[in-house]
Amino acid sequence: MWRDWQKVIAGCGAKNCLVIMPDAVLNKTIVGLMTSIYGNVGQRCLAGTNIIIVGEDKVFYQKFRDAFVEKASKIRVGYGLDESVQMGPVRDKTKKERVVSYIEKGIKEGAKLTLDGRKVDIVGDYPDTCFLGTTLFEEVNPDMTIAREEIFGPVATFMRAKTLDKAYRYNS
Numbered sequence: 001m002w003r004d005w006q007k008v009i010a011g012c013g014a015k016n017c018l019v020i021m022p023d024a025v026l027n028k029t030i031v032g033l034m035t036s037i038y039g040n041v042g043q044r045c046l047a048g049t050n051i052i053i054v055g056e057d058k059v060f061y062q063k064f065r066d067a068f069v070e071k072a073s074k075i076r077v078g079y080g081l082d083e084s085v086q087m088g089p090v091r092d093k094t095k096k097e098r099v100v101s102y103i104e105k106g107i108k109e110g111a112k113l114t115l116d117g118r119k120v121d122i123v124g125d126y127p128d129t130c131f132l133g134t135t136l137f138e139e140v141n142p143d144m145t146i147a148r149e150e151i152f153g154p155v156a157t158f159m160r161a162k163t164l165d166k167a168y169r170y171n172s
Contacts, residue, residue, distance in 0.1 A: 054166075
């Protein structure tokens, strides 16, 4: 029988929060985030989606943001079996339309679209049918649709929290 209890965050609904502390090692953190968020085109239940940056340090936030944008914008999109490609297409046209509708909801609700996956350069000579690029929203709050609902695509959101305690409450 367990006598010591631990706190658990169980968001349920596949809106996985990734909390970034101000002492994070940027290069290692960013590489891990790329895999978590954009691996399998974000079409997996354990994909990271909401990135919560803790603290009020504007310098750390800017360094983190710049490193994230630089790495994410270089992900090569195209035919999934091409070894030079890092991210293939979403499942089908209906799925693409659904993800695009979430991007549009994020814009409508006031989030800042930093990387627009609707505008994607495709590696190779393939029609743009089911491809989306890396997408990033900043200035997202926990009440926005893109922070609450499962998008199941290559869309990341940046949220800010003054403290770790506040970050815990974002997805509870």
